[in-house]
Amino acid sequence: MAELSVDRLHFRRGRFTLELDRLQIAPGEKVAILGENGCGKTTLLQLLAGLLPPSGGRVRYDNEPLQKIPMIRRARLFALLPQFSDVIFPFSVFEVVLFGRFPHRQGNAFSAEDRQLSTEMLARFDLEDLTERPFNQLSGGEKRRVMLARVLNQQAPLLYLDEPNAGLDIRHALEIFSLLRERPETIVAPVHDINLAHRFFDRFLLLKEGRLLADVHRAQLTPALLTETYNVQVATGTAAFLFQH
Numbered sequence: 001m002a003e004l005s006v007d008r009l010h011f012r013r014g015r016f017t018l019e020l021d022r023l024q025i026a027p028g029e030k031v032a033i034l035g036e037n038g039c040g041k042t043t044l045l046q047l048l049a050g051l052l053p054p055s056g057g058r059v060r061y062d063n064e065p066l067q068k069i070p071m072i073r074r075a076r077l078f079a080l081l082p083q084f085s086d087v088i089f090p091f092s093v094f095e096v097v098l099f100g101r102f103p104h105r106q107g108n109a110f111s112a113e114d115r116q117l118s119t120e121m122l123a124r125f126d127l128e129d130l131t132e133r134p135f136n137q138l139s140g141g142e143k144r145r146v147m148l149a150r151v152l153n154q155q156a157p158l159l160y161l162d163e164p165n166a167g168l169d170i171r172h173a174l175e176i177f178s179l180l181r182e183r184p185e186t187i188v189a190p191v192h193d194i195n196l197a198h199r200f201f202d203r204f205l206l207l208k209e210g211r212l213l214a215d216v217h218r219a220q221l222t223p224a225l226l227t228e229t230y231n232v233q234v235a236t237g238t239a240a241f242l243f244q245h
């Protein structure tokens with residue numbers, strides 16, 4: 001697995017600008033992006049995935065500028081879970097997860113191994129009972145778990161997960177964050193639930209108005225820093241409810 005690096009990244013869209021001078025993410029790191037709505041988390045994810053062209057600077061994977069990596073290779077290197085995902089055609093849950101194998105297809109058909117891996121991935125996400133259901137008829141949280149299964153089924157070394165726990169109940173959120181933490185892949189994920197992020201991620205990029213306010217490890221994620229990031233008073237203390245997993 002290789003390193004992801006950013007060098008003097010600049011992006012402008014209308015009145016919004018994002019600037020990131022330097023960033024290096026090592027293989028296997030679990031990085032959460034924190035920041036208020038509209039600060040640029042999704043935009044940064046799209047820039048890191050090569051889905052948006054920067055106005056200046058570079059993103060490199062294994063020292064190779066992203067824009068020079070052909071699409072099919074990028075699809076084997078990066079998997080993206082978008083913030084919202086819908087499927088236009090009435091595909092089954094199994095088919096949606098199987099499509100994660102698309103970049104690995106030899107010829108026009110999925111192999112027996114692709115099907116086997118998809119079945120295993122459905123089991124890992126506790127989705128066996130939904131296998132034959134039309135994806136579009138699932139609940140929001142069920143759809144999210146199917147999409148996560150599809151993303152992991154891509155077997156890419158770098159996962160960009162835009163709010164992976166969006167719409168998930170607390171049990172599924174804890175299960176999925178536990179599962180992600182044990183994965184060997186590099187994970188970069190905007191997360192809104194600070195307590196969950198703090199528990200399951202090692203490193204935090206704090207974004208504010210398109211700027212990197214701080215790049216810290218868990219021990220340095222202080223209430224003062226969060227107060228500055230979100231413009232609300234943050235304090236530590238005993239939570240009203242504690243969830244064990």
Ligand SMILES: Nc1ncnc2c1ncn2[C@@H]1O[C@H](COP(=O)(O)OP(=O)(O)OP(=O)(O)O)[C@@H](O)[C@H]1O
Pocket residue numbers: 013014016035036037038039040041042043044190
């Ligand atoms: N497709 C688009 N066209 C124009 N402006 C956009 C587009 N997508 C996002 N923006 C703007 O770019 C800025 C950053 O948006 P972005 O989606 O990166 O924020 P975010 O931190 O991910 O927000 P949230 O927490 O609400 O998901 C915002 O001002 C937003 O309004």
